[in-house]
Amino acid sequence: xxxxxxxxxxxxxxxxxxxxxxxxxxxxxxxxxxxxxxxxxxxxxxxxxxxxxxxxxxxxxxxxxxxxxxxxxxxxxxxxxxxxxxxxxxxxxxxxxxxxxxxxxxxxxxxxxxxxxxxxxxxxxxxxxxxxxxxxxxxxxxxxxxxxxxxxxxxxxxxxxxxxxxxxxxxxxxxxxxxxxxxxxxxxxxxxxxxxxxxxxxxxxxxxxxxxxxxxxxxxxxxxxxxxxxxxxxxxxxxxxxxxxxxxxxxxxxxxxxxxxxxxxxxxxxxxxxxxxxxxxxxxxxxxxxxxxxxxxxxxxxxxxxxxxxxxxxxxxxxxxxxxxxxxxxxxxxxxxxxxxxxxxxxxxxxxxxxxxxxxxxxxxxxxxxxxxxxxxxxxxxxxxxxxxxxxxxxxxxxxxxxxxxxxxxxxxxxxxxxxxxxxxxxxxxxxxxxxxxxxxxxxxxxxxxxxxxxxxxxxxxx
RNA sequence: GGCGGCGUGGCCGAGUGGUUUAGGCAGGGGCCUGCAAAGCCCCGUACGGCGGUUCGAUUCCGCCCGCCGCCUCCA
Numbered sequence: 267x268x269x270x271x272x273x274x275x276x277x278x279x280x281x282x283x284x285x286x287x288x289x290x291x292x293x294x295x296x297x298x299x300x301x302x303x304x305x306x307x308x309x310x311x312x313x314x315x316x317x318x319x320x321x322x323x324x325x326x327x328x329x330x331x332x333x334x335x336x337x338x339x340x341x342x343x344x345x346x347x348x349x350x351x352x353x354x355x356x357x358x359x360x361x362x363x364x365x366x367x368x369x370x371x372x373x374x375x376x377x378x379x380x381x382x383x384x385x386x387x388x389x390x391x392x393x394x395x396x397x398x399x400x401x402x403x404x405x406x407x408x409x410x411x412x413x414x415x416x417x418x419x420x421x422x423x424x425x426x427x428x429x430x431x432x433x434x435x436x437x438x439x440x441x442x443x444x445x446x447x448x449x450x451x452x453x454x455x456x457x458x459x460x461x462x463x464x465x466x467x468x469x470x471x472x473x474x475x476x477x478x479x480x481x482x483x484x485x486x487x488x489x490x491x492x493x494x495x496x497x498x499x500x501x502x503x504x505x506x507x508x509x510x511x512x513x514x515x516x517x518x519x520x521x522x523x524x525x526x527x528x529x530x531x532x533x534x535x536x537x538x539x540x541x542x543x544x545x546x547x548x549x550x551x552x553x554x555x556x557x558x559x560x561x562x563x564x565x566x567x568x569x570x571x572x573x574x575x576x577x578x579x580x581x582x583x584x585x586x587x588x589x590x591x592x593x594x595x596x597x598x599x600x601x602x603x604x605x606x607x608x609x610x611x612x613x614x615x616x617x618x619x620x621x622x623x624x625x626x627x628x629x630x631x632x633x634x635x636x637x638x639x640x641x642x643x644x645x646x647x648x649x650x651x652x653x654x655x656x657x658x659x660x661x662x663x664x665x666x667x668x669x670x671x672x673x674x675x676x677x678x679x680x681x682x683x684x685x686x687x688x689x690x691x692x693x694x695x696x697x698x699x700x701x702x703x704x705x706x707x708x709x710x711x712x713x714x715x716x717x718x719x720x721x722x723x724x725x726x727x728x729x
Numbered sequence: 730g731g732c733g734g735c736g737u738g739g740c741c742g743a744g745u746g747g748u749u750u751a752g753g754c755a756g757g758g759g760c761c762u763g764c765a766a767a768g769c770c771c772c773g774u775a776c777g778g779c780g781g782u783u784c785g786a787u788u789c790c791g792c793c794c795g796c797c798g799c800c801u802c803c804a
Contacts, residue, residue: 276733296804309804338802423800427731431800470802492804499803522734523798532803559742559753565735565797572741575754582753585767622743630743634752644768648761701763708765719766 273518290486292478295331298358299339303538305524305531312562314371322668324605331374365541380473387468388461391448399509403439407449414505421497471502489515521562552577558629587673590659611661693724
């Protein structure tokens with residue numbers, strides 16, 4: 267059984283399922299007002315691997331991730347660029363999907379947009395007011411946090427210390443500085459929806475409660491996002507559910523930041539690298555490998571150097587696929603690997619992989635096992651134990667597939683006429699033991715950007 | 730001020746009270762190869778500092794130093 271760190275308890279504990287065999291997951295998505303960066307990418311990869319692994323373990327997964335398509339940042343950008351909010355949101359939502367697809371991330375089963383749920387959000391806010399948990403001011407409707415049992419569960423702080431530390435601007439109308447907005451009353455020029463509290467728009471924290479409960483139902487299994495969402499976003503989502511008397515997420519997962527030097531990557535520091543930038547300089551699989559080489563909760567740094575490092579490690583994985591001609595690709599496109607694939611993994615390697623993954627998604631440990639198997643496959647191959655070697659190599663391929671990395675047995679690059687001719691000439695020279703000529707041709711091929719290797723079948727080229 | 734995390738060999742990054750090593754990348758030696766490349770084998774004897782607990786601590790406790798995050802929109 268998968269054991270995961272749970273932010274609510276601060277411990278690693280089994281992920282208990284509401285319905286045996288079925289896992290329901292909600293991950294907070296993005297506010298679509300700018301290009302996604304590699305910090306967002308890390309988050310997608312973490313959840314992607316979680317989903318793939320659960321599938322591999324024979325569970326049915328329902329994964330929901332929302333699109334926040336109305337919020338302050340979108341309004342600001344639209345105003346600055348003289349466009350409509352929906353235009354801005356649509357542009358960056360498209361960019362989000364493009365980046366996520368490029369990373370090989372499976373699309374969510376549902377990706378609800380906030381604007382499609384406003385009616386339900388209004389109803390939820392009205393219910394909170396009716397139940398006495400929310401109150402209206404001249405600027406909006408607020409949740410009275412002091413009335414909520416256990417507020418501060420995820421922040422791991424008492425209400426008193428949260429109040430003491432509150433740095434929010436003083437709003438005399440709010441009953442407590444910690445109270446948060448559920449409904450923002452309309453300001454001139456902003457998009458608005460009708461509500462019993464007047465025209466306005468929903469607060470950020472309300473959409474995720476409404477959408478997660480609507481799509482996954484009460485008491486769904488797992489809710490997560492980046493560490494920053496722990497507080498206040500997730501705390502506030504939970505507060506609303508508690509106030510409504512509804513069972514909310516049973517387990518909370520939060521992943522660590524991507525750092526740039528000593529600082530976290532963020533929009534305000536202007537130090538972010540977009541997913542597109544990253545993919546321009548490294549294989550998406552190398553980026554994935556780099557992310558998975560660290561535990562999901564730790565902070566990581568992604569630099570050109572560490573990307574190149576991961577690229578070389580990836581090259582070794584592909585090298586295994588080349589040697590053992592692992593052409594039977596694993597389909598990572600739309601389908602995660604199912605449990606049936608476990609049968610293709612040799613038992614010791616499967617056991618080692620599972621024990622690491624079950625231990626709070628210890629992908630570094632899982633990868634250590636994979637690379638260990640890789641070395642042994644080569645060693646067995648060197649000793650002529652072809653069948654055993656192939657079985658191990660296939661195990662490596664399948665387990666990489668579970669992590670969303672597909673190995674390449676050969677480069678897709680077609681040989682141009684000139685290179686093909688040089689290969690033929692070189693093989694001819696070598697067969698005649700004309701090594702001066704064969705080396706000269708190798709130099710020419712190298713100059714053309716090829717990596718030249720001699721194998722049983724003669725000269726082979728790759729990039 | 731409150732809460733939390735981290736400091737491991739050249740770099741990245743796991744882990745553990747002592748007996749066998751995480752793993753990757755880079756580096757050195759060897760094997761293989763016409764020479765290479767790829768691959769295999771071997772190697773560095775690492776755990777921020779000071780105390781304490783212990784027969785024994787990198788691994789537990791305390792203190793100190795350094796770094797980071799959250800407490801505000803943020804993945």
